Each structure stands twice: as structure tokens, then as C-alpha cells.
Amino acid sequence: MIVVLAGGIGAARFLAGLVRVVPQNQITIIGNVGDDVEIHGLHISPDLDIVLYTLARVVNPNKGWGFRGDTFECQNMLGQYGRETWFNLGDRDLATHIYRTEQLRKGRLLSEVTQNLARHFGLRVRLLPATDDPFQTYVATNNGRMHFEEYMVKRRTRPKVHRVTFEGARSATPAENVIESIRGAKGVIISPSNPIVSIGAILGVSGIRSALQETEAKIVGISPILAGKTVKGPADKLMKGLGLKSSALGVAEYYRDFLDTLIIDRVDKKLGPEIERLGIKPVVTNTLMRKMTDKIRLAKIAISELQ
């Protein structure tokens, strides 16, 4: 089994290539639930859905989230009822949230519901939420404390973040098979996702970081930061806000207690020696995933580093 720690869009793009290289039933994905948020009383798991929709090839390719060609009739009507509509919910997408919420209220675990959704989409990967327990990412900003999705979507990452906290981290335990899959993995890949709020939120579930430190499997990461900037999302801003280096080197430092190899972009080639000094092998390549061929090539490089 190859285990992949995954956030949202960056991870999903990488996984789209990986499933062309490795059979789906040999892939376990540990997904971030820190972004999970209740909107209109519905439980929304943005990152799990991005991974599901992308692998199911129903995702909106321009946005990287939601269904391709979805409509927004329900959301428009909710707006007419005076509800906030900053979190975009397409009509088809809503079916996922309605289904998930109903199942969770019936007492099902998020991991069961997620696996059912994966099955309905015909996927054979194992997609595990990092935890089945309540676990939400909050940011302390110069505009006050808010849920990460509010910072990310409603405030468009404008407030300055000086602290990231994980609500529920003290009591949350890893979902079934999360620790076991890391321990027994043939290799572990850390997706090119936000180190703080995507991968960081997974690592924030007690037991996961130590399982990574202890596993005998090789662990390969892909830097989501190129020349100090993220391709998508606020990882660079967040890392700076927390006093970390917003660079592939900052990523290496953040993962240094468990990482064997970090794949970095050509533009960061000069950071190689410094990463090596951390005891991490730098692999320099083109990490931008524009086309499927880019994704497949990157997946192949990651896999080859797991040997």
C-alpha cells in the first residue's frame, strides 16, 4: 500500500496522476478534515470532496472544487431567504453534503460515509479522513479568530494570520486504519498541500506524526511552494505569519522529523544543499502540474523515491 497524506486541490491533482501509475486498490489516502465546516446545518468536508470529485473525474476543472457544470439554484434561493452564500454550494454538490449530514446524524462515522461516497463514484482507493472526531482548523487574525474556511473563502485570505489552532485536537483520535496504514505502508507520500492547514491538520491528530516518525516506509514529500510562493492557496502567507520560511526549505524544516525525500521545483534548485543538511534528500524537477503528463511524471518520480 502507498499511503498519501492529502489536502485539497494540490493533492487531488497529484493523485489524479498517481492513480495512472499505481492501481487504485493499492492507494490509501489520508485526508484533511480541518477544513470541515457546517454551513446551513450541513456537514461539509471540502478537502475530502475535492479528492473524491477529482478522482471520480466529475470535478470542475477550472475551479478545482465542486462538480463540473453544476448549477446553483438552491444556493440562490437560500440567498433569497437571507442566508449567507459565501461558501459556494452547487446543486449536485449539495447532494454530497445532504447525504453525508444525514448519515452522520444517524451515527455513521465520517470514514464510513466517505468510503461509501468513494464506492458510489466507482473509486477503489481507500480514502480515510484523518479522524472521525470533531476537528476544525481556526486561525487567529488581525480581524479576529475565525474558522479556516471563513478566512479562506469569505475573507479571501486577506486578514493577517498570526496563529493556527486545531479545535478538537486534544480529544481527536485517528480514524480506523490511519495509523495501521502508515505503519504497514510500502511508502508514504506527502502531497503538495498546505503544510500548515492541510498536512499540518492531519499531523495535528495525535498519533499520526509519531506513526510517520516510526514507520519503516520511506516518506517522500512534494513542496507546494515554488520560489517562495504557492501555486494555489495561502500556504506562503500562513508560513510567513507563523514565523516559518515561506520556501521549500521551510517545508523541509516543517517535515524534518519524518521526511526522507523532498521533491522541489527547478526554481528552488539552490535550496538543495540546505535541505540535504536537514538529512532530507532533495529531488529537483518540474513540479508544476498543468497537464496529465506532468502529474504522471511527478507521480512516477515520487514512487521511484519510495523504493
Place this chain on the structure above:
Amino acid sequence: MIVVLAGGIGAARFLAGLVRVVPQNQITIIGNVGDDVEIHGLHISPDLDIVLYTLARVVNPNKGWGFRGDTFECQNMLGQYGRETWFNLGDRDLATHIYRTEQLRKGRLLSEVTQNLARHFGLRVRLLPATDDPFQTYVATNNGRMHFEEYMVKRRTRPKVHRVTFEGARSATPAENVIESIRGAKGVIISPSNPIVSIGAILGVSGIRSALQETEAKIVGISPILAGKTVKGPADKLMKGLGLKSSALGVAEYYRDFLDTLIIDRVDKKLGPEIERLGIKPVVTNTLMRKMTDKIRLAKIAISELQ
């Protein structure tokens, strides 16, 4: 205040005429909640919504329920997730159910949520659910016991009903202002709705029937049964199944303890003397509501009988 006891489509059509004759802010509607049902974890109030959508002039005129021109993207997707889709939920319609469910889960009363919806639609009628408590109509049939909506929508009224029960009737109390509005009414109108499961479910909330018996206001009903048949819905079948007369006379007998006047159709003219023997004044007219002029004429007759 004119108080109207209302079920679904028949009541809504009548009310569409009434609001052309009486200012909206002089109308209190007491709506049936026995049809309320949880679908996909959402609280659906079919009859309240039919009244709302009709008065807001957004209703699908062919079906008599749901939004005109609504789409069904979410429901189709729920079907792909293996969910039952016998209860049609349009995308815009879903906004009502999502909003209502969220508000109820936050601890709001159904009556508050209903009044908020009415306000969002720009209505000035007061629409009160008969009760804010759990109250659901079940039918015992030759295919087993089931929720009324399952019998009505999923089974298309095919099973033979031999008993109607109201779950929650023992503990349900009338919503705020229901009893007061009947006691202080200038007149009460019983819509041409199903006497058993629409009006009957309202009467099944303790205190409402006795308030009707005790009020000094005139009470005028409109028979939903013409020549032994209903215009819409299973009232005739249900009345027969329960051993009642499926006729305007059966309706008069069912309401005899509180009704002053029963408006019946020309086709039932011959039942007039028998209705009169029950102490109820029969008024014979054309009760079919095809066009707005029919609805207005019927509303005017009902109002004139309240004097």
C-alpha cells in the same frame, strides 16, 4: 381576522382567491403539519410549503406543489448515491427544507420558521402550523403501517387504508395564537381539503376542535368532495376506508359538531336537505376552482356566509 384551516393544494387554491377578497393581514391560516416528514434528514412541511409557494405565486401551477420551473440536479445526484427519490425535491424547493431544518435544529419553533419564510416571500398573511410539536399522520393499510406521505407519494394511494392515526397527538399542543385566533375570529373557513388527513390532522391537535365548537365566530366549510369523488387526493378513498360516507354529506357529518355552513357543489344539490337536518346550512354553488375568477367567487361566497 378571518381564520382558515388549510391542508395542501385545495386549500392553497382557495386561499389564492381569498387574498384577492380579504387583505392578507386580516387572514390567519392554520396549516396542517401531519404530512410533515423527514427526507434525507431534512424536515419537510408539504402543506405549509404548498400554501406559501401558492400565495407567493412561485408554485408550479401544473403540479400544485414545488417551485415553477424548478430543477432536480440535487435529487438526481442523491439518486446516484443510492438514496430513495420518490419524494420529489426540486433544487429551489430544497432551500426551504435546508433553511427550515437548520433553524429547527437551532431550537427555533416551526411557527417562527414558517412566519420567516412567509416574510421572505413578501406575504402578510399569518401562517401558523397547527402545532410546533412532532405530529405525523400514519395510515394502517393492507400493505402495513406507513407515513401518510409514503402512502400518498411513494405508493400513489394504492394500498387500502383502514385506519388513520396521528403520531404525537397525545402530547402535541396547538402553536401559539392558534386557539386565540379561533376564539377571536371574525369568521372561520374550513378549506376544501381532505377532512381526514388535512383538516382532520389539524383537529387532531388537542384543543383545536373544542375551540371551534366554542368560538362565537361563524364557521363555513367547503366540501372537497363532489359527486362522491375528490378533485385531487385520496379523501374519498380514505373516508370510505374509515367507514364514512364519501360525499358532501359525509363531510358535513364529520364537521357537524362545529360547522355552521357547508358550501357544496351543484352536483350534490340533492344532499342539501340531509345536510340541513344536521343543523348545517347548505350553500349550493359551483365549487370547482379552475380559474382565478372561480376562486374569487368561491371566496366571496364563503366570506358572505361568515356575516
